[in-house]
Amino acid sequence: MKATNYLLLAAITLPIVLTSCRGQTSEKPPIHPNMNMDQQERFDPQERNEFFADNRAMRQPVEGTVARGKLKDDKALYYGINEDSSYVQEIPVDLTKSFIYRGKDQYDVFCTPCHGGTGAGNGIIMENNYGYVPAPSFHSDRLRNQADGYLYSVISDGIRNMPAYGKQIGVKDRWAIVAYVRALQRSQNATEEQLRSYDVDIAALQDEFEQQMADAQAEEPAAEDGGEVSVERGKTISTENACGACHSTDGSSMVGPTWQNLYGSERPLEDGSTVIADEDYLHESIVEPSAKVAEGYPPSMVPYDHLSESEINSLIEYIKSLSDQEPPEGNMEPEPSNNVSAQETSDTATDESPIAKESK
Ligand code: HEC
Ligand code: HEC
Structure with a gap:
């Protein structure tokens, strides 16, 4: 072949060789000069693994395993229910004054917008005609007679049109809110006789x-x-x-x-x-x-x-x-204050100090 033919051949094949790598799949791993632990032996999530009898690479926790801090076997505290799944009648937490104040605090944050400051169901959301389902007043016989555990479950899981607050409010705080709702119910439902029995001279x-x-x-x-x-x-x-x-x-x-x-x-x-x-x-x-x-x-x-x-x-x-x-x-x-006034009287004109003025 003549030299010009070789050149012609090269001119045709070179572009083909250079572009031919694109768009093809290959079974071989790509060239990867610095491995950097990029490829390692491992099982991906949900991958099959013949080693185990059930062929699952993802193992189940040993039966009875409880994540640290997640043991919730106190059903009364965590779910507001007894062993027979009925609601607990009374709050399973010691009632103190500051606990009820905490309840007020949290009630004001989470419940007032809908249920209102006194629990009458007239929160700002209801007043402004936003189209929300009306929140009921807590001051009905039905709600006064519900068990404490029921109120706890309403807060935790929501009810019908009311959203659940279990994710946002801690367990103790939910009970504190129950305590405060009880306080609100009593405050709005006291007979004159009960008020008298408190022996407080309101006037x-x-x-x-x-x-x-x-x-x-x-x-x-x-x-x-x-x-x-x-x-x-x-x-x-x-x-x-x-x-x-x-x-x-x-x-x-x-x-x-x-x-x-x-x-x-x-x-x-x-x-x-x-x-x-x-x-x-x-x-x-x-x-x-x-x-x-x-x-x-x-x-x-x-x-x-x-x-x-x-x-x-x-x-x-x-x-x-x-x-x-x-x-x-x-x-x-109170040394410093003496020093300051001494300084003031020497550094500034005496009659600028109100104290000095008075003493003249
Ligand atoms: C909205 C809640 C709130 C109110 C109202 C409030 N404080 Fe505080 N105060 C705090 C918090 C929270 C801290 C702790 C954090 C810090 O040191 O800033 C604190 C810290 C203090 C401390 C330091 C206590 C310590 O143990 O180091 C003093 C003193 C204090 N407050 C005095 C007052 C006085 C006096 C008032 C009323 C004029 C007042 N506070 C009103 C929330 C409040
Ligand atoms: C976004 C508005 C909204 C908020 C916030 C809200 N509620 Fe409600 N709540 C409702 C509505 C609406 C109902 C009525 C639900 C229904 O009957 O469909 C209701 C019903 C209730 C009931 C009555 C359940 C029954 O048996 O009828 C209780 C008790 C209650 N809420 C307590 C609370 C407490 C405590 C909080 C604060 C942690 C709270 N709610 C926060 C809207 C709200």
Whole structure:
């Protein structure tokens, strides 16, 4: 052959050779220079495996295996039923005040939108004509007479048009909600006789409350510059600001840590460090709660930095009064404030300080 023929042949075959690898399947594994453990011996999910008698590669757990933390043999607690599958009559959890408050908290989150704050079935969803099936009132004889376990199962599994909340609300919290629903039912169905038996002078309570409010109002102007600092005032301010919605004074943990024996104690913080709960720490916790977050609690407290200094100090005095401890270091003297005013008087013009003005 002539050289030009060879060239012609090459010109025709080369493109064929270069493009011929595309679109073909091959039984052979692709060329894979660096294996990197990409291919290994293994069984894929659902694959056949002759080794086992049932030919399944995926093995069943040994009979009776229970995943850690998933043992739910307490039927009363987890399902609200007795051994014979009837509903338990009573909540199988110890009832405490903070447990019922927890129930209120969770009820307000999950149930109020439909059932309303008092359980009358007039939640915001129902009012605004969104077309939702009406939620019933809890204040019917039928629902008052249902077993506690029944209410628990309604929350856990839903009922007819009501969705299930078992996935979103923990077991204890579901029982806490049941307890609170019971409290709501009693609150809306008390006879005059029952009310009398409580031996509470409602008129006197109302007077006391109004007096407290009036006192607080009267104190307000003084609060701006150096109002009175006292335990009593701290208690009132705590009530007015609903600190008690999240902080107990009896040692029980609510949304936030209890105030009982808080002052002077060693507080573990979220970042793993600890701090002594002295006055400075309490002060910071009130005006800038996110600065040091107590371990095990959400950073959900809003700063109360709109309170005046004397209001904050009164709160601190109140919290101190709930503790029989003292911080180990003697850093509770009000030294710093003296220093500050001394500085102020030397650094700034004397007549700018309101205290100085008064004393002239
Ligand atoms: C999205 C709205 C909605 C929410 C949220 C909701 N419910 Fe309901 N609930 C309903 C409706 C609607 C019904 C009536 C269902 C039906 O009869 O079809 C109902 C029925 C009930 C009943 C009566 C069951 C019966 O025997 O008739 C109870 C008790 C109840 N809910 C408790 C709760 C509790 C406790 C919560 C909070 C954990 C809650 N519900 C949250 C809508 C709601
Ligand atoms: C909405 C709930 C909520 C309210 C209301 C609330 N707090 Fe708190 N508070 C918390 C939580 C949660 C923590 C713990 C997390 C943190 O340290 O920020 C906390 C922490 C504190 C601490 C530090 C406690 C510790 O153990 O370290 C003090 C002091 C405190 N709050 C005072 C107050 C005062 C005073 C008020 C009322 C003026 C108030 N809180 C209102 C939720 C609340």
